[in-house]
Amino acid sequence: MVDQHFDVGGTRVAFSTRPDLFSPKGLDKGTQLLLESIVDKKYQRVLDWGCGWGAMGLWLAARDARAEITMLDSDMSAIKATQANIESNRLTNIRLITSTGFEDLEEQKAFDLIVSHPPTHRGREVVEAMIRESYDHLRESGELVIVVEARLKPWVKRSLEQLFGSCKTLKHSQKHVVLSAVR
Numbered sequence: 001m002v003d004q005h006f007d008v009g010g011t012r013v014a015f016s017t018r019p020d021l022f023s024p025k026g027l028d029k030g031t032q033l034l035l036e037s038i039v040d041k042k043y044q045r046v047l048d049w050g051c052g053w054g055a056m057g058l059w060l061a062a063r064d065a066r067a068e069i070t071m072l073d074s075d076m077s078a079i080k081a082t083q084a085n086i087e088s089n090r091l092t093n094i095r096l097i098t099s100t101g102f103e104d105l106e107e108q109k110a111f112d113l114i115v116s117h118p119p120t121h122r123g124r125e126v127v128e129a130m131i132r133e134s135y136d137h138l139r140e141s142g143e144l145v146i147v148v149e150a151r152l153k154p155w156v157k158r159s160l161e162q163l164f165g166s167c168k169t170l171k172h173s174q175k176h177v178v179l180s181a182v183r
Contacts, residue, residue, distance in 0.1 A: 006055070008032060009039035011063045015085045017053050020077050022117075030176040031055050031117050034147040037170040037178040038115070043067055045109060047137070049116040049130060050074075051096075054082035056115045061091045069093055070109070074100040101133050110139040116146045128159050131181075135163050138183040145170065145180045153177045 005014050006027040017024045023031070035056065043064065048057030048071040057071035071094060073079055079098050086094050097104055114134045118127045127148075134144045144164070148156050150172060157179060160167035164181035171178045 006032075006059075008035040008059060009063075011059055013055070013058045013062050013085075014088050015053060015055065015058065016081065016088070018077055018081050021075070021081060022052050022119075023055075027055055028117075029173065030147040030149070033171050033173055033176050034115060034117065034145060034178050035059055037180075038113075038145055041113060041143075043113040045111050045113075045139075046070070047072070047111045047114045047134075049101075049114060049134070050119060051082055052078050052117075054078075054085045056117070057082070057094060058085055058089055058091065060113075060115070061086075061094050062089060065091075065093055067093060068095070070095045070097065070105070070111075072097040072099045072101075072104070074098065101130070102137055109137070110142065111137055112139055112142050114138060114142070114144045116144075118146055118148065120148055120152055124155065127156065131156075131159050131163060135181075135183060140183060143180055143182045145178060147176050147178045150175055150177045153179070 045068045051071040051073045061069040160181040167181045
């Protein structure tokens with residue numbers, strides 16, 4: 001594990017990573033782009049779906065201590081890294097759950113904001129299922145914000161538009177695009 005920090009929009013987060021997790025050397029460019037896209041968002045209840053070592057959820061929790069942040073991942077190594085990062089940042093507004101989706105949430109809460117850097121390498125079906133499940137667990141006017149590789153934008157955008165009715169690009173780089181859909 002390597003102890004590091006990242007700062008996006010004036011919110012600094014300490015973290016450690018593990019070599020077996022996505023982006024083991026620090027904050028990846030896609031996640032940074034997503035965080036830069038939501039710096040001004042207001043939220044009360046957030047889900048970080050597929051949290052990895054916790055970058056998005058940690059940042060959201062540190063940014064607003066009054067918000068309820070739920071973080072979930074199906075990988076035990078990710079859960080252990082996230083738990084250590086929650087403790088090292090002394091964050092008390094996070095609930096961490098081992099799960100692939102909503103089925104393991106104790107309460108079927110509706111979220112204001114769901115964020116994810118989905119595991120697109122696991123296939124289109126996984127991402128499309130995540131989009132469908134997210135729609136069902138957003139409050140009215142709740143928002144799903146995801147980052148994907150730019151080359152995947154056409155089919156991800158189409159999936160979001162089919163379900164949500166519309167989708168907009170919040171930010172993009174040469175390699176990544178941040179997409180938003182509001183319920």
